[in-house]
Amino acid sequence: MRTSLDIQQGQLQMPISRRDHTIGSPDAPVILVEFGDYQCPYCGAAHPVVTALLDERASALFFAFRHFPLTNVHENAQFAAESAEAAGAQGHYWEMHNWLFEHQRQLQPSAVMAAAAAIGLDIDRFAQDLAAHAFLPKVQEDFMTGLRSGVNGTPTFFINGARYEGPATLEALTEAVDEFR
Amino acid sequence: MAAGEPAPDVELKASPTQTVRISGLHGRPVVLAFYPADFSPVCTDQLSLYQTAAPAFAKYDAQVLGISTDGVWCHQAFAQQRGLKFPLLADAWPHGAAAQAYGVLDTDDGLAARALFVLDHQGVVAWSYLSPSGVNPGADGILAALDAMTAKAVP
Numbered sequence: 576m577r578t579s580l581d582i583q584q585g586q587l588q589m590p591i592s593r594r595d596h597t598i599g600s601p602d603a604p605v606i607l608v609e610f611g612d613y614q615c616p617y618c619g620a621a622h623p624v625v626t627a628l629l630d631e632r633a634s635a636l637f638f639a640f641r642h643f644p645l646t647n648v649h650e651n652a653q654f655a656a657e658s659a660e661a662a663g664a665q666g667h668y669w670e671m672h673n674w675l676f677e678h679q680r681q682l683q684p685s686a687v688m689a690a691a692a693a694i695g696l697d698i699d700r701f702a703q704d705l706a707a708h709a710f711l712p713k714v715q716e717d718f719m720t721g722l723r724s725g726v727n728g729t730p731t732f733f734i735n736g737a738r739y740e741g742p743a744t745l746e747a748l749t750e751a752v753d754e755f756r
Numbered sequence: 757m758a759a760g761e762p763a764p765d766v767e768l769k770a771s772p773t774q775t776v777r778i779s780g781l782h783g784r785p786v787v788l789a790f791y792p793a794d795f796s797p798v799c800t801d802q803l804s805l806y807q808t809a810a811p812a813f814a815k816y817d818a819q820v821l822g823i824s825t826d827g828v829w830c831h832q833a834f835a836q837q838r839g840l841k842f843p844l845l846a847d848a849w850p851h852g853a854a855a856q857a858y859g860v861l862d863t864d865d866g867l868a869a870r871a872l873f874v875l876d877h878q879g880v881v882a883w884s885y886l887s888p889s890g891v892n893p894g895a896d897g898i899l900a901a902l903d904a905m906t907a908k909a910v911p
Contacts, residue, residue, distance in 0.1 A: 645804060
């Protein structure tokens, strides 16, 4: 009889590094990583919660968002994730990130292009990057890292490396974060 | 059903006209995902996740099979709605017999528990996991088990 494989689940693989888009100081006591999908309504609902949490616990948190597009159910999720990365390449990641979550029903290319222009992006470069899928490998790397970490739906949060199992409400997340402050 | 034991050989309907027998899949890794019921109320359920993760499983040539006590017609509608391309097996009659053979039938409600089994090329259980009620286990354990099996298989 062989012994069972010793496998840990629900542990964040690939810690935050320079490849990630982050908010806060790397020296903050609590590292929060969200895996999300711009077309997922639950992520849309969690977006203002995360924004409020980052506001209320600004000095305690180092936050990163990684892409986990559920491409078989959300037809625009992959495109939206690549759009955020393309905006990020021009130094405007979070503006696009916020716009995408605030306009979840308008994630078609024409609307995203208009948003990119409003944000002040170089539209030619933005369109070229999307057409060439320049950031598809990064989005896929985020996704694979999520799978390997035990992301089990979106949004999934990791607090200091461990999958958070509670609800995505401000009260519950604040309480979970405060345990590490 | 512990690691190292041969997986019980069951034959279940995958559609109104097709059946799948576990022993017929020897030669490649098999992932059995028992789950309580089709149409869980969240948009990102375990089975949808496994479909999205299909390219990752394909790297191991692993065959993923979902198993619940729902019938074939229900499975068909569920697969269609969620875009699931891998087979969903109907453990409908005798009700829950496969789940029982694997020791994961919840006899209070007659539903399969959320349990994962990764079988090696010979149909031996390499890893199994019983998820706490209500927690979607994700795919990390499956991928780590497939990794460990692949590492072992290298001569």
